[in-house]
Amino acid sequence: MRTIDVREVEETVKKLAMEANYYVDPSVKEAFIKALKSEESELGREILNQMLENADLAAREKLPTCQDTGVAIVYVEVGQDVRLVGGNLYDAINRGVAKGYTEGYLRKSLVMDPLFNRKNTGDNTPAMIHVDIVPGDVFRLTFMAKGTGAENMSRLAMLTPADGVEGVKRFVLKTVAEAGPNACPPVVVGIGIGGTFDMVGWLAKKALLRPMGSRHPDPNYARLEMELLDELNKLGLGPQGLGGLSTALDVRIETAPCHIGALPVAVNLDCHAHRVRRVEL
Amino acid sequence: MKRLTPPLTDEVLEGLRAGDKVLITGRIYTARDAAHKRFIEALERGEPLPIDLRGQIIYYVGPTPARPGMIIGSAGPTTSLRMDKYMEPLLKAGLKATIGKGYRSWRVVELLKKYKAVYLVATGGVGALISKRIKSAKVVAYEDLGPEAVRELWVEDFPAIVANDIYGGDIFRDGVERWRRIDLKFEITRPG
Numbered sequence: 001m002r003t004i005d006v007r008e009v010e011e012t013v014k015k016l017a018m019e020a021n022y023y024v025d026p027s028v029k030e031a032f033i034k035a036l037k038s039e040e041s042e043l044g045r046e047i048l049n050q051m052l053e054n055a056d057l058a059a060r061e062k063l064p065t066c067q068d069t070g071v072a073i074v075y076v077e078v079g080q081d082v083r084l085v086g087g088n089l090y091d092a093i094n095r096g097v098a099k100g101y102t103e104g105y106l107r108k109s110l111v112m113d114p115l116f117n118r119k120n121t122g123d124n125t126p127a128m129i130h131v132d133i134v135p136g137d138v139f140r141l142t143f144m145a146k147g148t149g150a151e152n153m154s155r156l157a158m159l160t161p162a163d164g165v166e167g168v169k170r171f172v173l174k175t176v177a178e179a180g181p182n183a184c185p186p187v188v189v190g191i192g193i194g195g196t197f198d199m200v201g202w203l204a205k206k207a208l209l210r211p212m213g214s215r216h217p218d219p220n221y222a223r224l225e226m227e228l229l230d231e232l233n234k235l236g237l238g239p240q241g242l243g244g245l246s247t248a249l250d251v252r253i254e255t256a257p258c259h260i261g262a263l264p265v266a267v268n269l270d271c272h273a274h275r276v277r278r279v280e281l
Numbered sequence: 282m283k284r285l286t287p288p289l290t291d292e293v294l295e296g297l298r299a300g301d302k303v304l305i306t307g308r309i310y311t312a313r314d315a316a317h318k319r320f321i322e323a324l325e326r327g328e329p330l331p332i333d334l335r336g337q338i339i340y341y342v343g344p345t346p347a348r349p350g351m352i353i354g355s356a357g358p359t360t361s362l363r364m365d366k367y368m369e370p371l372l373k374a375g376l377k378a379t380i381g382k383g384y385r386s387w388r389v390v391e392l393l394k395k396y397k398a399v400y401l402v403a404t405g406g407v408g409a410l411i412s413k414r415i416k417s418a419k420v421v422a423y424e425d426l427g428p429e430a431v432r433e434l435w436v437e438d439f440p441a442i443v444a445n446d447i448y449g450g451d452i453f454r455d456g457v458e459r460w461r462r463i464d465l466k467f468e469i470t471r472p473g
Contacts, residue, residue: 051404054407054409063409063412064408065406066357066406066407069345069355109428120428148360149359149360149383174469178470180457180469180471181383181384181402181405181453182360182383184382184406234462235463236457236459236460237456238460240405241384241456242402242456243456245462273406
């Protein structure tokens, strides 16, 4: 039995919140550079260059790359042979978020009630926390700062089995096309297929948490990811939706078994800021 | 490259077309969701707005907190569509331009024609870069809203692109038409 003090989790979350917001991940920067090479729109290239310049400036001055420093998504994979001590795990994560966003001069963007009392909670808590129990004694923590521009343009559909692959492709293309400039393209597209209404949204988010360029283990889905990436980049949106060939930087699919009568699909969009960090304690 | 300094006159706006690049120098105001809600509530009660909007520019932004000694934190545009419901009363009050990111509803594109106002876009997701064009910032209303408070900014050479002009021009429609390389078997809709 391995013992982990949740205060270590707290400190880790705090650090990841700041780093995710100041430093563009090298894999994302590479995607910008790749897009720059294939982009034919002059304005599109100018915007991609601004994104690269912004990344350098943000890192140099420890300024958030984007003013929407997001809602904190925290995904914990904890081995069943791990014993957590020093307090409650969820509280520790939220303290980490509060410290990271306060001490790191990040924006506090959460309201305590969605409808009747939209008062800012003041420290960007609560985080959206997901926990999976996994074999062994690992403790993996994934942090994402999720901006709402792209989140608002995300969509979920309960398709039917008869809709098939074409139905899924059509729904993904339509979602990205209608999100247009509002999701801050070039976007990263997380797709969930299967499961149930509640699970498919989480699958789409989990797809966003995967590394850039990682492919689904099943070759059929890996091919679908590549086909969709190619077709999305023909939509014409381009950087910031002002026209061009760089509409999506990556497409990732997560799947789950589902009911004989169901074909749930969720498309969770992320903006080009794409702030994800993973660590193992 | 055209230069804009508020207050904006009809003559200046008549010279702008969707796709034009502009540099703004002067005083602009910030407001986003919560401040807009309060603007409209004030107007409905017959109270004056906390700022005189005649000829002015509103920048849709909620900046990150400034580090000690800095003017402002990261300060890029937010999605404009969310402010569409609040547009007409503000245009009536004399607002002449807004800066944000993303498209406006077709209804707002029509309102911009009707009231002779323009919609400008700044690059989303490069808030660190944009913050360098902001030379001063102070809260002038609704301080309790934190990042959503109304701020008066002094900007110099603030870069933006005309997305919607006073003639109904729309940069997003034009851009996609020019660059799309796929036949779609479905309609793409934009909110009314």
